[in-house]
Amino acid sequence: MIKARVTVTLKNGVLDPQGKAIEGALGALGFDDIGHVRQGKVFDLELETADKAKAEADIKAMCEKLLANTVIENYSISLA
Amino acid sequence: MKSAVVQLPGLNRDRDMIAALAKISGKAPATVWQTETEIPDVDLIVIPGGFSYGDYLRCGAIAARMPVMQAIKAKAKQGVRVLGVCNGFQILVESGLLPGALMRNASLKFVCREVKLEVVNADTSFTRAYSKGQVIRCPVAHHDGNYFADAETLKAIEGNGQVVFRYAEGTNPNGSLNDIAGVINATGNVLGMMPHPENLIETAHGGADGRGLFASALDVIAA
Numbered sequence: 001m002i003k004a005r006v007t008v009t010l011k012n013g014v015l016d017p018q019g020k021a022i023e024g025a026l027g028a029l030g031f032d033d034i035g036h037v038r039q040g041k042v043f044d045l046e047l048e049t050a051d052k053a054k055a056e057a058d059i060k061a062m063c064e065k066l067l068a069n070t071v072i073e074n075y076s077i078s079l080a
Numbered sequence: 081m082k083s084a085v086v087q088l089p090g091l092n093r094d095r096d097m098i099a100a101l102a103k104i105s106g107k108a109p110a111t112v113w114q115t116e117t118e119i120p121d122v123d124l125i126v127i128p129g130g131f132s133y134g135d136y137l138r139c140g141a142i143a144a145r146m147p148v149m150q151a152i153k154a155k156a157k158q159g160v161r162v163l164g165v166c167n168g169f170q171i172l173v174e175s176g177l178l179p180g181a182l183m184r185n186a187s188l189k190f191v192c193r194e195v196k197l198e199v200v201n202a203d204t205s206f207t208r209a210y211s212k213g214q215v216i217r218c219p220v221a222h223h224d225g226n227y228f229a230d231a232e233t234l235k236a237i238e239g240n241g242q243v244v245f246r247y248a249e250g251t252n253p254n255g256s257l258n259d260i261a262g263v264i265n266a267t268g269n270v271l272g273m274m275p276h277p278e279n280l281i282e283t284a285h286g287g288a289d290g291r292g293l294f295a296s297a298l299d300v301i302a303a
Binding site for chain 1: 183185
């Protein structure tokens, strides 16, 4: 079995109201050094295969087809 | 003209849409479940509002990948009119039938209120009953209606007259780019909009400003 982690983040230039709200809240908690905060998503996937190349290709297809909206989001894949 | 309303788990504005279509066209619309791969022979397909699949992952993302969407894409390619309202609009952008994306409201709050809409393009099969520049009332109810498109796409849709409705008179409820409330595809047969015209079609609703949209799309003369 192969385990993988997909991280989906908003593209640069896309407004992130949730990140902004978190940024404000961290500032309010007294973390004065806080700069920009961007919120993203993490997916932990398990694939029933031992073929790393196939797993990577499949996960890329999953990202393109469903996990990320490539109009507004980037994704990165890391295999365990 | 004949119409159909798409039903998916979590959509909850389908009954309002069915009532509006039946009242305005005089014929009850067909209903189409998400697993269907064929759509009846209709002139207008409507994807109503709600919270399909609980808004999991991204609003409309999972619904956009259901079998019925392949059938809708095929119909849209043939020129059949497709209207998506609220979650229906989110599903249309997630499916790629319309450009851009709908993001979390800038206020981070669910908004449920009435807004003013400017009819930016009255030369579409959905807005013929209105005049260009006309401002109508329309209710909104959503959490993710903040329209976004990259600079290039935005320039293209603005230039092509694909922005059909804009929030007017400072009523933008969600931070939408260029106050965009409704967008049509390049071929002019697929329209998506966040506001709910089906909820303002008769005196009992407190007004009938939304009626013209259905009268246009269904080829019925506006009442």
